[in-house]
Amino acid sequence: MENITPRRSSINITEQLLLWYDAHQRILPWRAVGRETPDPYRVWLSEIMLQQTQVVTVVPYFNRFIDLWPTIESLAAADVNNVLREWAGLGYYARARNLHRCAQIITRDHAGEFPKEEAELLKLPGIGPYTAAAVAAIAFGKDATPVDGNVERVIARVYRIKTPIKENKLIIKSLASKTTPKARTGDYAQAVMDLGATVCTPRRPLCFTCPLTEFCGAFLHEETHAIPISKKQKKAPKREGTAYVIINTANEILLYRRTDRGLLGGMLEVPSVGWEQDERHSELIRKLTMCIPHSKAITGTVEHVFTHFKLVLRVVVMRVEKNDWHAGLHWYSLDKIESVGLPKLMLKVVKHFRSSAENSNNPM
DNA sequence: ATCCCGGTTA
DNA sequence: TAACCGGGAT
The missing domain is CATH 1.10.340.30 (Hypothetical protein; domain 2)
Incomplete structure (x- = not known):
């Protein structure tokens, strides 16, 4: 042989x-x-x-x-x-x-x-x-x-x-x-x-x-x-925060661009608070909440895993008049949201909003 | 649900 | 050394 x-x-x-x-x-x-x-x-x-x-x-x-x-x-x-x-x-x-x-x-x-x-x-x-x-x-x-x-x-x-x-x-x-x-x-x-x-x-x-x-x-x-020997990794701690899906009467969503450094650096994001050290959006959210306290509702949560922590984000939806919020803010058409280039976490938030809006007769 | 996998940078 | 994402297997 x-x-x-x-x-x-x-x-x-x-x-x-x-x-x-x-x-x-x-x-x-x-x-x-x-x-x-x-x-x-x-x-x-x-x-x-x-x-x-x-x-x-x-x-x-x-x-x-x-x-x-x-x-x-x-x-x-x-x-x-x-x-x-x-x-x-x-x-x-x-x-x-x-x-x-x-x-x-x-x-x-x-x-x-x-x-x-x-x-x-x-x-x-x-x-x-x-x-x-x-x-x-x-x-x-x-x-x-x-x-x-x-x-x-x-x-x-x-x-x-x-x-x-x-x-x-x-x-x-x-x-x-x-x-x-x-x-x-x-x-x-x-x-x-x-x-x-x-x-x-x-x-x-x-x-x-x-x-x-x-x-x-x-x-x-x-x-x-x-073989090879796998090094055991410490399990990621959990963080929680709140994401705000802010929609105007033209069916546009408010997005911000993150700073170039660090997590999701340079990417577009839905404003959120409570899970990062830099609370860039807390003032915006505070004002919004004061102006329209009755137009928000928690629709559920999305989860996402980063390298070193797990994130649970509560999703809050706010409806605003188009003319109330214009100066210096960046609105993106919800219909074209797939093409603006959102990282997966933010895509999850938007998709969650859309599915919860579909499944509810009165989402607000 | 919970793991496992992986190059560069600060 | 820790931060940095998303997909796939179990």
């Missing part, structure tokens, strides 16, 4: 991965096909979107961005608020602001060309160790080894690392570098990440389809379920 086909062990782990990648790589809109040269702009844009975000989520956003801004110059020339609008729903909104800043720097200071060296890429906003290595390898074929969560998991299993990933970043990086080929560094990087995403998954890895089982310490010791 063993002589019918060449012994797999005559192929090393790198060659095995590249063979697997040639046959099983995912077809993705930012990937070059065949002998095409990858477009650094598309590689960079995709890698920024892929930070903390899965491929299936990224694909439609990527296509939309490319439609709107096919070149880095066009992205640099865009209004940052339009970039945030298109980013809405992807989360981690600092990525969008850094993306725009980076596009402007590349356009203004680098003649529209990305630097090819990992160390130079690292200096750009929004580009950290992972993305610098990914762009250098994938877009420019440089000898760089991006290490993301997929790579960490694959390496931890193959080398049977049974201590927390967090404590082994350097070891994992050097092991991953050791198996990086001289040529096809971009394909190799994407091969490991594809394998991690589609085969060597966090739970229930599909080892029966894996090209690396003969090299994999975790598989050979039946320990894939126990």
Whole structure:
């Protein structure tokens, strides 16, 4: 039996991965096909979107961005608020602001060309160790080894690392570098990440389809379920607040733009109080409540989970005359609310309002 | 309901 | 080291 086909062990782990990648790589809109040269702009844009975000989520956003801004110059020339609008729903909104800043720097200071060296890429906003290595390898074929969560998991299993990933970043990086080929560094990087995403998954890895089982310490010791070691995270505390859906007689909703820094930075929001340190809207709400005390009703709550806390937001609806509130306030048509670019939390509030208004004969 | 997953920045 | 989101699995 063993002589019918060449012994797999005559192929090393790198060659095995590249063979697997040639046959099983995912077809993705930012990937070059065949002998095409990858477009650094598309590689960079995709890698920024892929930070903390899965491929299936990224694909439609990527296509939309490319439609709107096919070149880095066009992205640099865009209004940052339009970039945030298109980013809405992807989360981690600092990525969008850094993306725009980076596009402007590349356009203004680098003649529209990305630097090819990992160390130079690292200096750009929004580009950290992972993305610098990914762009250098994938877009420019440089000898760089991006290490993301997929790579960490694959390496931890193959080398049977049974201590927390967090404590082994350097070891994992050097092991991953050791198996990086001289040529096809971009394909190799994407091969490991594809394998991690589609085969060597966090739970229930599909080892029966894996090209690396003969090299994999975790598989050979039946320990894939126990590697990598997950660090236990402390459970998020709960916060509560009140969101105000303020609707005028033109069926428009009052929205504000948040400050650039911190939570949901730069995004549009429904005014709310009680759950953030900066109570920017408390005065507005106080005045509204005094002027029209009988026009409000709590319609229920929406819940949302952030990185470090859980939020329960009571929803209060207020109806105001269109002319009562105009100076400096930003009204948005409820009919077009889907296209203004609200983060998920605020979308939940608006959707809750709409469904509760539908289900009630007398919502006020 | 409750977990788990994940790069960059300040 | 903590802040920063949304999706998916169980």
